[in-house]
Amino acid sequence: EDAAKEETAAEETARAAEADKSDTLVGFAISYTGNGFMQQLSNVVKEGFEKEGYTCEVASADGDATTQIEQIENFVTMGAKLVVVMGVDPTGLTDVGKRAMEQGTAIVAFTTKIEGGETTYVGSASEAEIGEGIAQLGSDWVDKTFADAGDGEIEAVIFGYSGTPEAAERSEAIKTALADNAKLKITYMEPESNSLDAAQQAAENLFQTKPDTKLILCYNSGMSNGVNAYVMSGGSAVKDKSQFATFGSDISEEIINNIMASENNESVVRGCVSLGDFDTIWADLYAPCALILEGKEVEPEYLGEIQLVTAEAFKK
């Protein structure tokens, strides 16, 4: 009987804890939800926390650094216990982060580190690593496809983007890392924006001056889809599709689809850098968050790894 009582008591505390949990607000300040990847990420995180019994609200800054500061402040006002921040401009979040923590709201910087902050950092990789990953995909493909090419014989172009400091870092890393491959003659340029159509237009223009380009590395996958749209179109200057490749970063259904199609040269997007599937991402993120929410000590950094995705990787 005692045992039964104890059991109900335990159940009650558990239920109380549950109820307590659902009163606990977790904020997710995401930089942007304008593409499938980011949108799905925001859903995964929200559902993840809710499955654990917490209340979670997502606020998208829609790419504006100032808006993001406001949203974090608003989360603090709402009494959030924890805010997961995916920074638009991480350097500008140091102070708002500090203020939040002073008022009892923990901050977890996610994917981008908040410079100079004492916040916990969960990252899959730094921008530099992502950039290096993209470069490696390109470099490997060239080594495999043009095994006998001499130094500087293969024309490669980087479609960078430096609209934000973060982006500039990644683009810079692609440039630096790709330079290690001696086979390549590298040109760096920036389309008008980091969108699909801007990249498509830039590719069209590019082939006017450099019809022999074999490789285009893009800041993100959206841009590589744009390059693909041009190369696969009727007016394309690339006749032998197997002799061409483009790579970028971030995974989405569309990009997976294109990567798979590249096996039969029905697409020239031959791979991308992935920050892992959503399950891994969520698991990485939740580990420190759970500790914080339970009031336990956490380590300052949790780093995941990037994955290089190619058609072969899918076969495995």
Place this chain on the structure above:
Amino acid sequence: METTKVQSFIRNNVLVFILIGICALFSILSPNFLSVTNLLNVATQNAYLIIASIGVSLVMISGGTDLSIGQLISVVAICTGAALEWMQLPLPIVLLFGLTVGVLLGLFNGFVANLLNIHPMIVTLATMTMFQGISFLISGSKAIYDLDASFKYIGQGYVGPIPVPVIIVIVIAVIVDFVAKKTYFGRFIYAAGGNPEAARLAGVSVKTIKLAVFAICGFLGAVASIVMVARAGSANSTMGPGTEFNAITACVLGGISFIGGEGRVKGVVVGVLILGVLSNGMQLVGLGIYVQYVVKGLILLLSIGYDTYQKQAKVKKVVTTKTA
């Protein structure tokens, strides 16, 4: 007399000469610029923008502005993509659907402007935000890709050596120019923009004109959207926004007045082409993107400034008052 004619010809075509000048400059700077493929390229790249700008120009001539065109394009892109891929509707129905959505959104702008009696610029300032929200809500931020080849033909196909988008542009430009110049409906647009009260008193239904102009702008926005999506072979909600900005810049450059009542479709086409050639040429020459921004701004200022200067030079003795 002869010299005056030449002078006035030059005055009326300053922008065409500027366009030619810029082309000449780039031909010297880059060997690749002056090739048929590249020029067709520029035309194709800017096809959607020309179509959208023509739509916006009509609204501007009627005395308004459409700031929502970019987001309208985005909504139509998603709706078209969804109809094609998610609902698997046949192509003609899809096109009809996309165009209808465009017209409806345009009508909404016009209707609200008439109903609340506020300036179209203000209305579309509000609806652009709304349309953006709607587009993302429909798409759920997802891209719709792998579109049907028959659909992609609209953006990527060729008729003989001429890309389909270029043909669409030419057809639209010719029709709209004709309507604007030669039909009563067209002249009423100018009248409504030039002096709405006078037009109303002369029996022109200014509200109907406004509604019609917005419907046409919505229609052309939808065509632009379809061309854009078909060219990319994929649709997502970020396609379109920003177009309003380029379209208005092109219109202004092309001599469409902010105040209404003035401007020619021809000018708009030239305006877009100047912007398009600039960005193509600067990339071919290899200018960095930020240097491009600065140069583009400067050229805009100089072109518009020179055009205005030419037009303001006082026309002497237009009216000869002979006393009989």
Place this chain on the structure above:
Amino acid sequence: METTKVQSFIRNNVLVFILIGICALFSILSPNFLSVTNLLNVATQNAYLIIASIGVSLVMISGGTDLSIGQLISVVAICTGAALEWMQLPLPIVLLFGLTVGVLLGLFNGFVANLLNIHPMIVTLATMTMFQGISFLISGSKAIYDLDASFKYIGQGYVGPIPVPVIIVIVIAVIVDFVAKKTYFGRFIYAAGGNPEAARLAGVSVKTIKLAVFAICGFLGAVASIVMVARAGSANSTMGPGTEFNAITACVLGGISFIGGEGRVKGVVVGVLILGVLSNGMQLVGLGIYVQYVVKGLILLLSIGYDTYQKQAKVKKVVTTKTA
């Protein structure tokens, strides 16, 4: 007579009532909304926007528009950051430098508009692109962070319980309102916007007014930029762009006419606050960003529509017909 006064009071303050209405609504929907911290929060968050909008409103009253304000903010942000961190200049010099850059860019806008004799809206359409290029060229797309605490005090400090940015806003709003309403310089701005030719013939140097107004707008843009950077504690080239859009929306909402010659600084402040409270409240309530867009657009339309309707309302029988 009494009722007429009340009616006209309501008519003149529709927006204030709308603001109060929105606040009331959010107080019911969210327990966190109506707290001193949150309201101060909203004020602080929107401080830079209020300052910039006041600048833009002056340009609009004088008959122009400033589309370049967002990029001007970006250039000033980078210049201020660079002076502070890269050049390690002392704070007063840094501030002076930032403000000077703002004024110079503003003067450039005004100068070009006067020189080329083209509408300020067109000029700033071109200079916004230029300024953006300049900002990125200076910053090299890098962020400048870890700014000095004394500098950050401007954006994050408190005087008693009041945040410094709020104090700056109040000081600026009061001064500008005074200048606009009570000095002859202010009246000249209205005159130049209301009817430039008549103003010129009345001995007002319209060109000088235009130049002055742009300089002030540049100055206020620089102040906005400094507040913004100090609040974030970091500067980069993406800070600012988009402000032009919000500022113009706020001005329009606050009753500044597109045509010029009309509007009050008070209205602009209310306009920004409506937008600010909306976005704060909607987040507290937990609306998704895209739903927020749609709601924001609707509320904009309704507010402006209702305001216009009130002002245009026919006076039925308010005037008692006395037969002499």
Place this chain on the structure above:
Amino acid sequence: MSETILSMKDITKRYPGVVALNKVSVDFHKGEVHALLGENGAGKSTLIKVLSGAIENDEGSIDIDGCTYEKMTPKISRSHGIEVIYQEYNLINSLTVAENICLGAKSKGLVDYKEMEQITNDIFKPYNINIHPKTLVRDLSPAHQQLVEIAKAISKNAKIIVMDEPTAQLTVSEVENLYDIIRTLQKKNVTIIYISHRMEELFTITDRVTIMRDGQYVTTVKTDETDRKSLISLMVGRELTETYPGRDCIKDEIVLEVKNLTGYKNEDVSFKLKKGEILGFSGLIGAGRTELMRAVFGADKKHSGQIFIKGKNVDIKSPKIAIMNGIGLIPEDRKWQGCFLNMTIEWNIAITNIRKLSRRFVVNDARVKAQAEEYVNKLNIKTPSILQKAGNLSGGNQQKVVLAKVLAGDSDIIIFDEPTRGIDVGARHEIYLLMSELVKQGRSIIMISSDMEELLGMSDRIIVLREGKVSGELAREEFSQNQILELASLE
């Protein structure tokens, strides 16, 4: 003969603080020329706008062709053959003359520009209007715009044509032309509703006169059964002396000398203005009087020539410099150059001398108010309050605001370009007195006027321009209408 074609019944229209029309009832007969007469702000234009559907009446109805309308719309109004020439012309500036004339005539199908030009020329020809159909309206002078308005109304084959102050800016010969037009129309049994403040015109062409006062109908009389005096007393409610004030105050000092001025429309113009003098300028429309004065005032560029003020050579590059040198200009076009339509009366009046009403930079509101009150009383500006926007005033009252604005500027040399355009007889007399007062104080006046009577009555000397050049100068003893017309027109 006197068959009623149109009757307006109990028309009431209210604006905030004003009853513009108070139960006004008028009948108009077929084929008559029916004048509306009343002081500025009496409600004439408002009545017309109700008739054309430009504004909505609050009460009352309109009977026409056996139909009764509580509210008119522009469409219905036109469908009954009503055409209106508005006081503030209503043309579309960015379109050509031909397009404006033909606007609304057709609404479907294709535009035939050749045909439009032909129609326009056909309309212009009988009336000696020499304007190219392809000219943009915005390139026309106000007077030419007025001619186009008139032509446009005639072209529509209307049954009723309303003319709201059509002659306010026309010179004698164009007015004669207009009379011819009206007589021709009358023969075709067209009804003309004619509004004018020029009394002599009423007696020349109208059959009946309806008098309005303060928004109310006073009476309707047959023109040939009344005289000028009784009309005026019905209109203003009291007797008026109508003689031009005499004076004798010309000094020898030359305050302004223009030497060999060549400008956009003028060639080699020289003249002198003495202290205490009223110098009249005459000429046909397009003679370049306005342009000459704009050049003197610094509003337009001069190609060459010198200007001496009180013997000192002054380079007047802008109106600001002119004003600083004691010159004031009352522009010809009140809507575009004179009034700030969206500003209050008090600010309109204060704009030229606002610096004087300020301490440092701060404007003294009380003085702005006091000054506005002063001029509102002096010029009898009809308004509910000095806080009324100028755009809400009647045409004549706007003109008075423009006058007040320049008078407040306290200049030594005042250029009046068509000063009494649209101003009623009573107020006109006040303005003449005011001008006399000004010259007696030692100021000097240049007056451009197309109103021959006023020009002859007020000037001390008249200079006639023709095609931008001085074609003659007449001293007071030599004044005659014929002499002036001869100098003004080409031989």
